Amino acid sequence: MKTGFHNLDNNIKIKGGDLIIIASRPAMGKTTLALNILGNVAIKDKKPVAFFSLEENMENIVNKLIIRTSMVEADKFKIYDQYQKGQILKPEFTDDDWDRISYGVNSLKDAPIFIDVTAPQTIDNIFKKSCELKEKENIELIIIDYLQLIQFDKRKALSRDNEIDEILQKLKTLAKELNVPVIVTSQLSRRPEEREDKRPVITDFTNTASSILKYADKILFLYRDSYYNKENKSNITDIIIAKNGNKNENISTIKLGWMPEYFMFGNTIDFERN
Numbered sequence: 001m002k003t004g005f006h007n008l009d010n011n012i013k014i015k016g017g018d019l020i021i022i023a024s025r026p027a028m029g030k031t032t033l034a035l036n037i038l039g040n041v042a043i044k045d046k047k048p049v050a051f052f053s054l055e056e057n058m059e060n061i062v063n064k065l066i067i068r069t070s071m072v073e074a075d076k077f078k079i080y081d082q083y084q085k086g087q088i089l090k091p092e093f094t095d096d097d098w099d100r101i102s103y104g105v106n107s108l109k110d111a112p113i114f115i116d117v118t119a120p121q122t123i124d125n126i127f128k129k130s131c132e133l134k135e136k137e138n139i140e141l142i143i144i145d146y147l148q149l150i151q152f153d154k155r156k157a158l159s160r161d162n163e164i165d166e167i168l169q170k171l172k173t174l175a176k177e178l179n180v181p182v183i184v185t186s187q188l189s190r191r192p193e194e195r196e197d198k199r200p201v202i203t204d205f206t207n208t209a210s211s212i213l214k215y216a217d218k219i220l221f222l223y224r225d226s227y228y229n230k231e232n233k234s235n236i237t238d239i240i241i242a243k244n245g246n247k248n249e250n251i252s253t254i255k256l257g258w259m260p261e262y263f264m265f266g267n268t269i270d271f272e273r274n
Contacts, residue, residue, distance in 0.1 A: 001047075001141065001181055004040025006267050007254040012218055012244050016179035019172045019215055021147070023186040024200065024222035025193070029237060030185045031056070032263050033222065033256075034143050035064055037183065038113065043069060047140040048112035050133050052126055054119045054149035061115055062108065064263040070104025072097060073261045114139065122151045123167045127174050134178045142174070146185040165211040172215040186212070188221075199223045202242055219243035224258060237265065 001014045014020065024030045035051075042049040043065075053061055067077045080101055082088045093101075114133055118125070126144065133139045144150070152163035175182040189206045192198040200221035202209050212219065221240040226232040235258040241251045257266040 001041065002045070003037045004044060005036075005254075005256060005265065007256070008239060011241055011252055011254055014181045014218070016181060017176045018181045018217040019168070019175050020181060020183045020218045020220070021186050021212055021216045022183060022220045022222070023188050023205070025188050025190075025198075027227060028222040028224055029258060029260075029265065030222055031145050032064070033239075033265055034145055034183060034185050035061070035263065036068065036265050038141075038143055039065055039068055039111075041141050042113045043107050043111045046112065048114065048133075048137045049141045049143065050114045050116070050130055050139045052116045052118075052121065052129075052142070052144045054121055055145060056117070058115060058117045061117070065108055065113075066101070066104040068104075068262055068264045069107050070100040071262055071264075072100045072104065074263065075261070077101070112137065119149070120151050121149075122153065123170050124153065126150065127170055130174055130178065134180070139178075139180060141181055141183070142178075143183045144171075144185070146187060148187050161207045161211075164208045168208075168211050168215040198228050199238070200240065200242075213243065216243060217245060235259065236268065 002009050003014065022030045022033055038049050038051055041047050051061070063077065063081060067074050076093070076097065079088070079091045083091055114137060116129060130139070130142050147164070147167070150167050152158065152167060158166065171182050171184060188200055188204040191204045191206070192200055200223055202213065202219070205212050219242040221242055222237055223240060224235070224237045226234055237256050237258045239254045239256055241253070244251050255268045257268055259266060
């Protein structure tokens with residue numbers, strides 16, 4: 001399966017049964033990257049995708065997908081959304097703006113995307129719903145945002161670290177049983193903030209690092225230097241491939257352009273052209 005990002009697809013091969021972790025500190029764009037992959041797979045390639053959001057509501061997710069697909073700035077789309085709700089008069093957009101928004105809305109309507117925003121949600125519920133979607137809709141990808149918000153059966157007296165281990169084991173089992181990739185976003189600890197080199201490493205998962213290494217087939221870290229270094233005006237984001245199959249070291253780093261006004265990452269070649 002292709003993510004839609006050429007540099008990334010040239011370095012990792014995603015297949016059924018894979019458990020992929022996308023991790024970063026807050027504000028690096030892990031949810032956006034997950035939604036971008038969803039859009040590339042479901043909207044461009046027309047492959048059914050299940051998206052479980054344990055943090056954002058349906059409206060926010062749908063709006064981000066439309067903005068990214070239509071390439072209309074978020075601020076401008078907010079005005080359109082207010083117009084659709086009858087809160088303001090029809091805005092004076094250009095014909096191109098209206099065409100782009102129409103394209104984004106229609107593309108999303110036709111896409112085989114199945115969004116679940118139930119929260120809180122247990123791993124058992126996610127497992128059951130995924131199996132049902134596989135049977136009914138033949139989903140080819142599952143995305144969950146994010147790991148630390150998945151709940152575990154409270155009838156079992158386990159520490160949270162042990163719960164995460166059990167959750168990861170079930171997610172890996174889910175990927176293998178349904179023969180689909182499962183992508184899960186994850187927060188990292190504050191450790192990067194406490195050192196000079198703030199690029200993420202495996203130990204930034206703290207107590208769950210060994211569990212993630214054990215069950216994840218691929219681990220991707222997001223890092224953007226401009227977030228910490230205000231003199232750096234570049235919006236280039238590093239995607240650090242920390243595990244790829246049996247290799248669990250910083251194998252390679254690829255770069256993506258970050259366009260927050262469109263909730264979008266882009267291949268660096270496309271980014272430079274824009």
